[in-house]
Amino acid sequence: MPTPFAAHEQRLNRAVLRHLANASAQVGEGGSFPVLFQRELEQPFGLAVDVASYTCAFEAQSAPSLAEGDRLTIEGVTYIVATAPVPDVSGWLSVRVYPEA
Amino acid sequence: MLALSTPIKDRLAALTELSGWSVRTGTETVDRRVFPAADVRVVGANVTDSKAGAAMVAPEWSVTLVVKRSDAAASQIDSAFAAVFKSLHNWKPGQQGERGWEPLRLARVQEPLFDDSGVVGCELIFSTGARYMGQD
Numbered sequence: 001m002p003t004p005f006a007a008h009e010q011r012l013n014r015a016v017l018r019h020l021a022n023a024s025a026q027v028g029e030g031g032s033f034p035v036l037f038q039r040e041l042e043q044p045f046g047l048a049v050d051v052a053s054y055t056c057a058f059e060a061q062s063a064p065s066l067a068e069g070d071r072l073t074i075e076g077v078t079y080i081v082a083t084a085p086v087p088d089v090s091g092w093l094s095v096r097v098y099p100e101a
Numbered sequence: 102m103l104a105l106s107t108p109i110k111d112r113l114a115a116l117t118e119l120s121g122w123s124v125r126t127g128t129e130t131v132d133r134r135v136f137p138a139a140d141v142r143v144v145g146a147n148v149t150d151s152k153a154g155a156a157m158v159a160p161e162w163s164v165t166l167v168v169k170r171s172d173a174a175a176s177q178i179d180s181a182f183a184a185v186f187k188s189l190h191n192w193k194p195g196q197q198g199e200r201g202w203e204p205l206r207l208a209r210v211q212e213p214l215f216d217d218s219g220v221v222g223c224e225l226i227f228s229t230g231a232r233y234m235g236q237d
Contacts, residue, residue, distance in 0.1 A: 044216040045224070048140035048165040050133040053218040080170070082217040098170065098219025 009090035013059055025056060025063075025074045033062035037074055054079065057094040060087035072097055102160050103128065103143060104198035105229065109162060109189070110141050118184035136220065137168040137177065139185070149230060154237050159230035161208060164189070167222040174221045178213050182223060189227055200231040 021034035035058040042053035056074060063072075066085045071078050072095075079097035087093040106126045114124040123135040127142025143160045150157035164185050168177045186207060194202040211224035 042218050044214070044218055044220060045140075045165050045167060045222040047127065048133070048142070048163075049136070049138060049167045049220065049222070051216075051218045051220055052134070080219070082219065096217040098217070 006090070009092075013090055013092050017059065023056075023075050025058065025072055027063045027066060027070065027072060030063075033058060035074065054097045054099075055094060056097050057092065060085070060091050060093040063093075066093075066095075071100065102146060102158065104200075105160075105162065105194055105202060106141060106143075108194055108197060109164075112188055112192070113139055113141065113164065113185060116184045116188055118180050122181075137166070137181075139181070140165040140167070144226065147228075153235075155232055155234050157230050158233050159228055162205065162227045162229065163224055164227070165222055165224045167220050170215060170219050170221055174215075175213075178221055178223050182225065185225055189225075194229065200233070203230045205229045 016036070017034045020036055023035050023037035024032040025035045026032040035056050038055045039052050042051050043049065044051060056072065066072070066081060068081050068084050070081045072081055078100040080100050082096040082098055085093055085095050106128060110124055110126050113119055119139055121137070123138040125131045125133070125138065125140055127140065142163055144163040146158055146160040148156050149159050166178055166181045166185065168174050189205050190207050191204045193204045205227040206229070208226050208228040210226070213221055213223040215221050
């Protein structure tokens with residue numbers, strides 16, 4: 001059975017990275033790959049605290065064995081993967097990370 | 102109702118277990134990105150006895166303890182929790198401002214949350230009360 005939209009999804013993912021990637025990441029000593037890296041203000045405990053919240057999105061095949069708790073180096077800074085890396089059906093993955101230090 | 106804000110903050114800031122912490126109130130303009138932190142604020146109030154002429158107002162004081170996630174986070178929170186409880190539970194503020202306040206009592210606890218943004222927070226809520234006078 002033909003699945004034409006699956007091919008579109010793949011092309012869209014590659015196009016997003018090609019045009020919108022704003023950082024590079026690597027896992028351990030592996031090669032670097034492009035990612036969409038975002039930081040925004042979050043207040044996880046109401047008005048008591050302000051924290052910088054980080055999201056990193058990329059093609060899951062760039063880091064196929066990534067797991068929660070792993071270290072991801074983004075632009076030379078080491079982050080901890082805070083959420084389970086579950087990509088969508090197109091293979092696009094978005095994870096929350098926080099600085100290790 | 103906020104008369105205990107600074108006395109509670111000062112009491113916690115003097116704790117050895119909170120040495121190096123940013124101890125701050127909800128009414129201050131301060132950088133809230135600094136950790137570890139203890140935040141003190143009123144989170145509500147009950148009126149336990151309202152009669153003609155006076156009412157007993159019982160505010161709830163929240164102490165939110167926040168540290169960065171790490172292997173030491175659980176023990177940091179545990180140590181700070183115990184110290185805050187020991188310092189505030191049954192503490193008698195006495196006369197503060199225009200009225201006398203009942204001893205603080207721990208009312209409930211929000212269990213420690215390990216947030217995805219990289220912080221761990223735990224909230225202790227203490228209750229107290231004081232009589233407010235109205236019109237005769």
